[in-house]
Amino acid sequence: MRKKSLMLAALVMVLSVILAACGxxxxxxxxxxxxxxxxxLIYGRGGDSVSLDPAAVTDGESFAVTQNVFETLIRFAEKDxxxxxxxxxxWKISDDGLTYTFTLQEGVKFHDGTDFxxxxxxxxxxxxxxxxxDKFPYFQSMFGGFRGEDTAVIKEVKADGDNTVVITLNQPQxxxxxxxxxxxxxxxxxxxxxxEGDKFGDNPVGTGPFEFVSWKRNDSVTIKKFADYWKKGLxxxxxxxxxxxxxxxxxxxxxxxxEIDLATGISPSDASSVEADSNLQLIERPSLNVGYLGMTVTxxxxxxxxxxxxxxxxxxxxxxxxxxxxxxxxxxTNPMPPAVSGFNEEISAYPYDPEKAKELLxxxxxxxxxxxxxxxxxxxRPYMPDGQKIAEAIQKNLEDVGIKTKIVSYExxxxxxxxxxxxxxxxxxxxxxxxxxxxxxxxxxxxxxxxGSNNYTYFKNSETHKLLLEAQKETDEDKRNxxxxxxxxxxxxxxxWVPLAYSTPLLAGKSTIKNFYPHPTGSDIFDTIEIK
Amino acid sequence: MLNYVGRRLLxxxxxxxxxxxxxxxxxxxxxxxxxxxxxxxxxxxAAVKALRESLGLDNPWYVQxxxxxxxxxxxxxxTSMRTKTAISEEIWPYLAATIxxxxxxxxxxxxxxxxxxxxxxWFQNSWFDYTATVLALIGVSMPIFWxxxxxxxxxxxNLDWLPTSGREDARNPVTPITHLYLIDxxxxxxxxxxxxxxKHLIMPAFALATIPMAIIARMTRSSMLEVMRSDFxxxxxxxxxxxxxVVYKHALKNAIIPVLTVIGLQTGLLLGGAILTETIFSWPGxxxxxxxxxxxxxxxxxxxxxxxxAFLFIIINLIVDILYSLVDKRIKYN
Numbered sequence: 001m002r003k004k005s006l007m008l009a010a011l012v013m014v015l016s017v018i019l020a021a022c023g024x025x026x027x028x029x030x031x032x033x034x035x036x037x038x039x040x041l042i043y044g045r046g047g048d049s050v051s052l053d054p055a056a057v058t059d060g061e062s063f064a065v066t067q068n069v070f071e072t073l074i075r076f077a078e079k080d081x082x083x084x085x086x087x088x089x090x091w092k093i094s095d096d097g098l099t100y101t102f103t104l105q106e107g108v109k110f111h112d113g114t115d116f117x118x119x120x121x122x123x124x125x126x127x128x129x130x131x132x133x134d135k136f137p138y139f140q141s142m143f144g145g146f147r148g149e150d151t152a153v154i155k156e157v158k159a160d161g162d163n164t165v166v167i168t169l170n171q172p173q174x175x176x177x178x179x180x181x182x183x184x185x186x187x188x189x190x191x192x193x194x195x196e197g198d199k200f201g202d203n204p205v206g207t208g209p210f211e212f213v214s215w216k217r218n219d220s221v222t223i224k225k226f227a228d229y230w231k232k233g234l235x236x237x238x239x240x241x242x243x244x245x246x247x248x249x250x251x252x253x254x255x256x257x258x259e260i261d262l263a264t265g266i267s268p269s270d271a272s273s274v275e276a277d278s279n280l281q282l283i284e285r286p287s288l289n290v291g292y293l294g295m296t297v298t299x300x301x302x303x304x305x306x307x308x309x310x311x312x313x314x315x316x317x318x319x320x321x322x323x324x325x326x327x328x329x330x331x332x333t334n335p336m337p338p339a340v341s342g343f344n345e346e347i348s349a350y351p352y353d354p355e356k357a358k359e360l361l362x363x364x365x366x367x368x369x370x371x372x373x374x375x376x377x378x379x380x381r382p383y384m385p386d387g388q389k390i391a392e393a394i395q396k397n398l399e400d401v402g403i404k405t406k407i408v409s410y411e412x413x414x415x416x417x418x419x420x421x422x423x424x425x426x427x428x429x430x431x432x433x434x435x436x437x438x439x440x441x442x443x444x445x446x447x448x449x450x451x452g453s454n455n456y457t458y459f460k461n462s463e464t465h466k467l468l469l470e471a472q473k474e475t476d477e478d479k480r481n482x483x484x485x486x487x488x489x490x491x492x493x494x495x496x497w498v499p500l501a502y503s504t505p506l507l508a509g510k511s512t513i514k515n516f517y518p519h520p521t522g523s524d525i526f527d528t529i530e531i532k
Numbered sequence: 533m534l535n536y537v538g539r540r541l542l543x544x545x546x547x548x549x550x551x552x553x554x555x556x557x558x559x560x561x562x563x564x565x566x567x568x569x570x571x572x573x574x575x576x577x578a579a580v581k582a583l584r585e586s587l588g589l590d591n592p593w594y595v596q597x598x599x600x601x602x603x604x605x606x607x608x609x610x611t612s613m614r615t616k617t618a619i620s621e622e623i624w625p626y627l628a629a630t631i632x633x634x635x636x637x638x639x640x641x642x643x644x645x646x647x648x649x650x651x652x653x654w655f656q657n658s659w660f661d662y663t664a665t666v667l668a669l670i671g672v673s674m675p676i677f678w679x680x681x682x683x684x685x686x687x688x689x690n691l692d693w694l695p696t697s698g699r700e701d702a703r704n705p706v707t708p709i710t711h712l713y714l715i716d717x718x719x720x721x722x723x724x725x726x727x728x729x730x731k732h733l734i735m736p737a738f739a740l741a742t743i744p745m746a747i748i749a750r751m752t753r754s755s756m757l758e759v760m761r762s763d764f765x766x767x768x769x770x771x772x773x774x775x776x777x778v779v780y781k782h783a784l785k786n787a788i789i790p791v792l793t794v795i796g797l798q799t800g801l802l803l804g805g806a807i808l809t810e811t812i813f814s815w816p817g818x819x820x821x822x823x824x825x826x827x828x829x830x831x832x833x834x835x836x837x838x839x840x841x842a843f844l845f846i847i848i849n850l851i852v853d854i855l856y857s858l859v860d861k862r863i864k865y866n
Contacts, residue, residue, distance in 0.1 A: 042702045047824075050614055058571060133579030134586050137571045140579045198616065217625060218816035218824075220702055241702045245814040253684045253696040254814075260702070413564035413829055420568075452577055 038225070038237035039531045041513075044251045044260035048218045048244045051201030054184045055128060055136045060432075060522050063183035065221050065242055067523040069111075070186025070206030073102055073121070073165075074177055078528070079286065079517050080339065081436025083177055087116065087187055087207065088165075097172035097475045104163045108230045110189035111211040118159035123190040125157035125167070138184035142435075143173075172473045174480055175437040182435050183523045209235040209527040218244055235527040236515070248380070255280065255508055261531065262513060266506040268326035268385050274508045283507040288339055288520035290332050290441070291383030291430035293394060293498040296422050298458045301372075306364035308495040311426075312350035313357035314401040315394055315498050324390050325503055332499030334488045336441035339520060340433065341477070342484030347492050349499065357401040366403075374398075374405040375419065375427035379412050382505035383430030390500075391428060419456045429456060432522060438484045443468045446491060459496035463487075533857070536865035540850050544843070551842045552604065552835070556597055559826075559834050565589075566613050566829035587613060600835065609839075610832030614825075619836045623818070627840065628711035629699060630817035633809070634802040636733050637740035642795060645745040649752025649791075653760060654779050664749060671746030680739045680812035687735060694731050697814040701728050736813035740806055744798035751794045755787040762786075788859055796852030800845035 047061045054066035075086035088102035108116035129147040133140040145152035153176070155168045169176070179185070192205035204212050209231070210223035221242040225235055243260055245251040248267050255263045256277070266274060266282070274282045295302040295311060302308055317331045333349045336342075361368075374395060377387030384390065391407045398405050405426070410418060419427050431454075433440050444450055447468050448460040464487045471483040491497075507518055516529045567583040584590050588599065603610060609619040648668075652661040688696040699713055700706045706725055709716045714733075717726040759765065760783055768778045807819035818837060825833035857863040 040703055051616070056616075132582060132586070133571065133576075134583045137579060137583075141576060201616075214705075216705075216708070216816065217622060218820060219699065219814075220705070222705070241705075243698065243702050243814075244816070245697055246811050246820070247814070249681055250684060250697050250812055250814060253681075253689055254698075257688050257692065257696050259695055259698070411562075411564075411827075413569050413827060414562065417564050417568060 038235070040239040040241060041237045041262065041526060041529060041531060042241045042243055042260040043526075044243050044245045044254055044263040046244070046246055046248070046251070046265045049215075049221060049242070052204040052212065052215065052221070053188070053201035054186045054204075055131075055139060055188075056201055057184070058137050063523045065223065066186055066204060066206075067183050067208075067525055068210045068223055068240065068527075069204050069208045069212055070183075070188065071208050072181050072183070072185050073104075073187065074181045076181050076436070076519065076521065078519075080520060081178065081181075081288070081433075083181055086181070087121075091177070093475070097473075098169045100167045100169070100176070101160075102165045102167070104165065105230065106163060108207050109228050110192070110207050111205045111226055112189050112192050114189045114191040114205075116187070116207050117162050118165045119162075120190050121165045121187060122157050122159045123193075124187050125154070127188075127193060128185075129154065129157070136184075138182070142179040142182065142184075172475060174472055174475055175435065175439050178435040178437045183521075209525065210240060213239075220244065231527070236530045237526065240526050252508065255510070258510070262507065262509040262516070264505075264507050265382075266508045267380070268324070268328050268506065270508075271326055271328060271506055279511055281509055281511050281513070283509055283516065283518060284328070285382075285505040285507060285518035285522070286339060286520040287330075287337050287502045287504050288436060288522075289383040289430055289432040289503060289505075290335060290337055290499060291329075291381075291428070291501045291503060292332065292335070293500060294419075294424075294427050294429055294457045295496060295498075296424055296426075296457055297460075297496055298422055299425050301364065301366050302425065304364045304366075305494060306360045307366055309350070310357040310360035310364070310366075310401065311398065311403070312495050312498050313353045313360065314403070315397045315500075316352040317349060317498075317500055318352065320390060320393055321501055323393065324386055325501055328506060329501040329503035332502050333492075335445060335491055335497060335499060336438055336488075337433070337502040340436055340438050340441060342438040342471075342481040344485040344488040346485075347488060350495075354397075354401050361402060368402045368404055371404040371406045372425040373408045375415065375424045376407050376409045377412075377428045378409050378415060381430055381432075383432065383501065383503050384428055385503070387428050394428075420452060420454075422456070422458050424456070427456060434521065436520065438481075439468070439472055442484060442487055442491070443472065446496065457496040459494070461490060461494060464490050533854075533865055537850070537854070540853070544846055547846060548839065548843060551839055552601065553597075555835050555838045556600065557593075559829075559831055560593065562829075564829045566831060569828050570614055600832075604839075609836040612825075612830055612833050614828050614830045614833075619833055623821070623836065623840065625708065625711045626816060626818040626821040629815060630803060630806055630810070630819060632712050632714060633733065633736055633740060633806060633815055633817060634799065636737040637802060637806075638744065638795070638799050640737055641741040641745040641748055641798070644741075645748030646752050646791065648745075649749040650756055650779060650784065652749070652753040653756030654775075656757060661753075664753075668746035668749050671742040674742060676739055676742070676808045677812060679742065680736070680809060683735045683739060684812075694735050695728075696735075697732075697812070699729065699732050699815060700725070701732075704728065736809050736815055739812070740802060740809045744795075744802065747798060748791060748794055752787065752791050755790045756783055759783045759787040785859065789856055792852050792855055792859070796849045799848050800841075803841050803844050803848075 045061060049062040049065050050057045050059050051062055052066055054063060054070055072086045073088040074083050077084050087105055089105050090103045092101045104118060110116060128136050128139045131146060143153040153169055153171060153173045155170045157165065157167050160166050186206055189205040193200050196203050209226060209229050211226045213222040213224050215221045224239045245254055248265055251263045252270055254260045271282055274280050295308050297303055321329045321331060331349050333347050334344055374391055376391035377384050380386060395405050395407060431441065431445055444454050446455055446459050448465050451458050467483045467487040471480050474480040474483060512531050514530045514532050518524055567580045567587060567589060571579055571583060588596060611618050648664045652664045655661055684696045687694045706713050706716055709719055713729040717729055765778060765783055768782050806817055807823050810817040810820045822834060822837035857865060
């Protein structure tokens with residue numbers, strides 16, 4: 001009896017395999033992008049979102065979705081990080097830089113039908129201000145703290161009539177508007193927040209071009225066109241599905257078979273195969289990142305500036321870029337990319353000059369007796385496509401000038417924690433900007449107040465510290481840029497890093513995709529995208 | 533029999549308790565601070581400290597452990613530090629995805645593996661036997677990552693027979709009820725979707741099945757060879773029984789016990805060990821759920837995930853033990 005059922009099971013299986021194989025071409029007709037409407041866009045990405053409440057998370061994959069469901073008071077322009085009106089159509093700043101008055105767009109509705117108005121904005125700010133770092137981590141990072149705390153930037157937020165919101169600050173903050181434009185500060189429907197409570201992250205409601213439909217964890221998030229969207233004629237597509245495909249090669253495979261329409265995280269080494277395929281197009285995201293080799297200045301021999309400069313001379317950055325970034329990157333000259341305002345164009349990278357490096361090492365009295373640890377990133381990032389191989393190339397460069405190294409790697413969370421404790425001699429790392437502001441690079445990565453978090457080199461300099469703090473409060477853009485330019489000169493001379501590359505993150509899409517402009521911050525809005 | 537099952541279930545308690553201790557301490561021994569990981573690279577030190585406090589991570593280890601154990605005894609698996617959702621609420625879809633995949637993979641492995649083993653033993657030293665031996669060797673030693681990508685390249689991209697990855701067609705998604713999609717589509721009468729889901733299952737299931745299939749085939753072969761040499765088989769043959777019946781009925785019944793043991797162990801391994809397959813084929817299963825949790829130092833999820841898999845592992849092997857007595861009436865549990 002049992003054998004019979006076993007045989008039956010086998011038979012069913014064989015039949016279904018045959019059926020499946022025969023049905024191969026038939027399901028292509030269900031491709032809804034051919035419908036009269038805008039169709040469905042399937043966007044393949046490397047990971048799932050953590051929560052769809054943008055204020056509650058810090059990861060890019062969450063923002064990728066929420067950026068389309070929520071809108072911020074002020075938004076970044078389509079292709080760069082200049083500021084444009086968002087839910088606020090205009091704003092005024094008081095002379096002392098402490099009062100911001102926003103005039104809101106009218107006739108805007110949340111997806112649940114709630115009216116968008118000054119009261120809704122105030123409720124959002126109150127929700128954040130009354131939270132803590134656990135609930136709203138980015139609010140803490142960007143605005144210093146919560147209601148009543150000494151470090152808090154925002155003092156209070158008040159409505160003035162239906163369409164005006166006044167935000168008062170405790171102290172001026174130069175990048176305040178840029179911070180407001182970041183994805184975490186999308187305005188949520190106060191009705192939905194109240195109704196859903198802790199579950200708001202599973203049922204997000206905003207004013208954005210798309211409304212939330214469903215979420216299958218680790219698999220897909222589906223959003224659909226919001227019929228009452230205030231910008232007429234947008235969005236163009238009916239539905240967007242964010243599909244998680246963790247493996248880069250598998251994601252490209254899914255694109256090639258047409259299961260997805262757009263794929264992010266294309267390895268530079270796959271770029272040529274995409275370009276060779278007439279059904280596909282390679283899409284470049286404007287660079288807002290920097291990949292670097294950091295030297296922990298509290299560890300010998302990197303406490304000596306000459307040794308750090310020698311390392312800068314010893315590494316052939318051009319060769320790294322052509323070998324591992326497949327040319328999809330520029331040699332980095334500063335700790336921040338050129339797209340950020342305040343970038344110092346007068347500085348050029350240390351040239352590749354092994355002789356000069358040897359000379360400096362000799363002057364510094366470096367004996368090379370001990371092999372230094374060179375840490376290789378265990379995960380690929382746009383700014384560091386292959387940490388291991390890049391580390392090997394650097395190892396060779398350093399060996400040529402007489403610096404012995406040993407390549408070390410740890411699992412990612414361990415790597416970051418150990419590096420933050422200053423346990424690495426030299427380490428590979430990088431940074432992608434959150435809001436396109438210089439402060440988000442220079443202060444975050446190289447100021448003494450960032451030691452223990454993102455200043456992994458433990459670099460400390462009283463001059464740059466003064467300049468960076470001053471720049472945080474300077475609201476005059478030109479003066480502010482001057483301060484940053486000066487700081488970059490010092491960073492260049494002190495050389496706590498070898499800036500390696502400003503890379504161009506790559507995406508690939510079907511050739512039918514039009515009007516898609518990937519945003520430098522990595523959070524794309526799919527309102528203008530079309531499938532033709 | 534009932535007595536035996538009861539006793540075995542009681543034995544579960546110390547085993548699972550031991551698991552909680554091991555898992556709890558091993559994951560805390562890895563460096564990496566959950567609070568830092570959750571808050572991201574931007575976080576200030578104060579924020580990290582505050583979060584450590586609110587997560588209870590600043591308590592001494594034994595306080596944390598007994599809190600955890602206390603919650604567990606009340607049936608509370610804990611809350612994910614990262615998604616802030618109760619694990620009991622969020623784990624089922626992952627588990628269902630893995631169960632569906634492992635079940636299908638085991639079905640493939642058993643049907644092909646057992647038959648290949650039988651035929652190899654039946655025609656020992658024939659071309660089939662040699663081929664099966666070589667294939668089994670390749671099967672156990674082939675990296676799943678490579679096999680998965682090759683399958684995608686061949687069957688999906690070049691031949692366009694099967695989809696590359698995922699559980700469903702994103703343009704025509706399945707409405708989950710039980711989260712076992714084959715069953716869900718049948719309940720809803722969506723046979724079109726049933727076929728789509730089945731097609732999504734084939735490649736990952738095959739990739740996952742290769743190792744157990746090879747092991748099962750080898751085990752069946754050696755076990756069958758031993759039985760085929762015994763006297764009662766010679767007698768059966770001498771009586772003029774059809775060879776097919778001798779092999780599949782008399783011999784198999786006596787040779788199947790060690791094979792069952794291997795099947796039980798392999799099924800348990802598949803549940804937790806499908807992580808590579810789940811990654812390559814973007815299968816939203818429990819292996820990836822735990823793997824991601826390790827990356828984020830999401831202690832409660834790692835603990836709960838491993839505990840559930842350990843539990844399933846033990847249960848499956850208990851079922852196998854019970855099956856012994858059904859297959860071989862001489863085995864009795866008292």
